[in-house]
Amino acid sequence: xxxxxxxxxxxxxxxxxxxxxxxxxxxxxxxxxxxxxxxxxxxxxxxxxxxxxxxxxxxxxxxxxxxxxxxxxxxxxxxxxxxxxxxxxxxxxxxxxxxxxxxxxxxxxxxxxxxxxxxxxxxxxxxxxxxxxxxxxxxxxxxxxxxxxxxxxxxxxxxxxxxxxxxxxxxxxxxxxxxxxxxxxxxxxxxxxxxxxxxxxxxxxxxxxxxxxxx
Numbered sequence: 001x002x003x004x005x006x007x008x009x010x011x012x013x014x015x016x017x018x019x020x021x022x023x024x025x026x027x028x029x030x031x032x033x034x035x036x037x038x039x040x041x042x043x044x045x046x047x048x049x050x051x052x053x054x055x056x057x058x059x060x061x062x063x064x065x066x067x068x069x070x071x072x073x074x075x076x077x078x079x080x081x082x083x084x085x086x087x088x089x090x091x092x093x094x095x096x097x098x099x100x101x102x103x104x105x106x107x108x109x110x111x112x113x114x115x116x117x118x119x120x121x122x123x124x125x126x127x128x129x130x131x132x133x134x135x136x137x138x139x140x141x142x143x144x145x146x147x148x149x150x151x152x153x154x155x156x157x158x159x160x161x162x163x164x165x166x167x168x169x170x171x172x173x174x175x176x177x178x179x180x181x182x183x184x185x186x187x188x189x190x191x192x193x194x195x196x197x198x199x200x201x202x203x204x205x206x207x208x209x210x211x212x213x214x215x
Contacts, residue, residue, distance in 0.1 A: 015105050018118070022098025029095045032088060084130045086159065092129040097122025133181075147182065147207035150175050150200045155211065161185060161192040168208060171198065183208040 011019060083089075101118030108114065153173055161169030161184050169192065171184040184200075185208055186192055192213055202210035 011102070011105075014111055014114070015102060018098050018101040018105060018114070021094045022102060025091050025094035025098060028091045032091065083133065083159075084126060086130065086133065088133060089126040089129045092125040093122040096125035136181075145176055145178070145180065147175075147203045147209060150182070150209055151202065153200050154214075155182075155184070155198055155200055155209070157184075157192050157194050157196045157198060157211075160194055161198075161211065163189050163191055171200075171209060171211060173200070184211045185209070186211045186213070188213055 008016065008019070097118040100121040101114045104110075104117045105114040150173060153175070155171035155173035157169060158172050158181060159170040161171075163186065165185040165187065168183045168185050170181055172179065172181050174180075175182075184198075185204070186198070187210065190213075192198055192211065197214050198211040199214060200209045201212050204210055
């Protein structure tokens with residue numbers, strides 16, 4: 001590890017700060033990519049929190065009233081939007097921005113130029129990640145996935161789901177032997193937090209899942 005020590009000491013404090021952002025973010029980016037690839041290839045091993053519930057009442061909610069049609073319109077609108085600020089987006093921002101900054105810093109030793117280039121390239125990576133996620137979701141939609149097949153399944157909250165269908169969040173789950181990420185809302189009176197296991201109890205709009213907490 002002598003090479004790493006020499007490299008680290010040669011960065012100076014400003015470069016070391018950039019490295020502290022770039023290295024962990026790169027590791028997370030690689031792990032996220034591997035997890036997605038493994039999930040797509042062998043979905044039943046992708047997430048130990050994913051399973052099927054039994055004995056719970058299922059509410060198939062498919063726009064059966066004017067109020068639900070209004071909710072479906074709002075949820076569908078958010079589904080069509082582009083989510084910029086996501087976990088994957090920020091990971092890409094720090095990974096690309098950090099390594100870009102290190103490269104510029106090594107050649108110029110200009111903090112202003114380094115920060116400018118790092119932020120610019122990091123932001124580009126963040127936006128690219130948002131478009132990539134949206135593209136993957138479109139592939140899911142075109143892959144003959146029926147959201148109704150998710151009813152009674154267990155999912156894991158990825159982006160927090162606000163209470164009372166105020167807004168949509170996102171969940172990950174195994175659906176038709178594929179590990180997918182989908183929009184989700186809840187009728188619960190509390191926010192469903194990231195990492196929490198929930199049950200899918202219905203579908204509304206263009207494939208937005210209705211979820212409820214297990215506990």
